[in-house]
Amino acid sequence: MDRKRTEMSDIQSEGLKVLIEFDRICRKNNIKYSLSDGTLLGAVRHDGFIPWDDDIDVSMTRESFNVFESVIADELSDEFFYQTNETDPDYYAPHPKIRSNNAYLKEKCNQNINIHEGVWIDIFVFDRIPTNLEEADAIQNEISNLSKKIVRMVNIYPDGIGSKLNQFVKSVLFYFNKIFYKINPLPKKYFKQREALILKNKDIEEFDSYALLAYNSSFDEYRRLIRAKDSFENTIEHSFEGYDFLISEKYDDILTNEYGDYMTLPKEEDRVSNHQVVSFTKE
Template identity: 30%
Template sequence: MFKSNRYDDETLKHLQEVQIEIFKYFTKVCEENDITYFMYAGSLLGTIRHEGFIPWDDDIDVIMFREDFEKLNAVFEKEIDDKYNFFNVLNEKTYHYTWGRLTLKDTLFKEWWADQVDYTPNIFLDIFILDNIPDNKYKWFIQKWKSFALNQMTIYSLIKYRNESRLKEIIQQMAYYFLKILPVSSTTIKRKCVESFSKYKDEKCERVCDFPSEFLMPVSNRSDWVPAKKAKFEGLEVSIPNNYDKILTMDFNDYMQLPPEESRFNPAPEEIDFGE
């Protein structure tokens, strides 16, 4: 079993404060460019249950429709504050996530995979993507499993995994070495992955999903998300899904119930540095 590092209270509080500053910049950009986002995952749960961070949470998650993500990407390609970097799966060769990440330069958030990439992993805000999926069951079956396979290939083409399960680790590392000998680049795999995720982006679809989390976060309807509602997060007004109860129930079941005390922590990274 891998031993998880634990945050001390001061470090976790400082980390949350830094992430709020990143989030403020993100929401400013969204407001100035008419981009809609929603609090997501643990951050949505924190908004509803705690009106802020889940006390032991160590990041902020947001999500937006593919069309808004592309608009955000275009904004950041044109201009971004010098303090930040914006990563997506296509703009950084060794970035292995298929969602976006806004990061604060001159900080360090070193996870176990950090030595395998060509960039410095900074303190970050995760920006997930809602993609259209078709009503046709056959088309959805093809898109779902093709997207799942390409998402896994994107990860394993770049990262040699460690796993608490020795069997899973062997399988994951076999995938890593197999992809290394294939005559196809990780960049090509990434491009095919985005094409699969966004295959129906120009069609009018009611159903949407977050592909990397699809097996944990089931399919939802566009009307579950819009029109966005407003709520408070650490004293800030934020956007939340129209039917946040349905979204949270799908993700956490009885979401207002606190987990057992021994589960109230997030593992800390191998190293964290707040810079200046």
């Protein structure tokens, strides 16, 4: 694999700054984390960003995240913003972000809501799940249904994907939400219900695996992202755009489960960002 790097985009450069700050806080407070998803794949396959990717993903267990949340308010530089539903009430995504206060990325999915839209990193929190996968699947199904309801009322927009009927329904929901979003009590209600389900098994003692429950994913995606307990126990350093960050020692198992033959590049037509950007501005 050719690891020769091209110049980063402005969005990637700003995202890297956010990741450096996140890494600083975690190392200072002995918090375990790993680069995750496309960012982990980029580190292993490209020693940096996947060239067509424009965001950064990290992951940690609920136990590590609890420590992270206890220090973030005191540790985070003023150049960044820690985004949750508590710090940004119109933000209903199921995972927190750290965002830049110096560069802003407007996405189509956020057109109807007023949230901080600085360039970000996603922090994915993995929770303990019962050894009996049927129990875990049932909880995930409830969580996924709530996430879909929230998306329909918060982030839906006509994206050009699907049938004409599908686009018509999305358009109707988009304009309905634009008018009634502020007085709609349901997103907050569903958000609280989802949080309770996510934390339902946080204290179970006998478990083999962690899962990314707080995510609007298909069942197959949820299953691919289930990780063995020991995949969070040990980390190693790996280069990413010239800096050393932490990745799971079990990165090969994780990437194989998620992507299959992950060292093979996708088809040319599939090398695109999964975000629909309206605008990008720097201060």
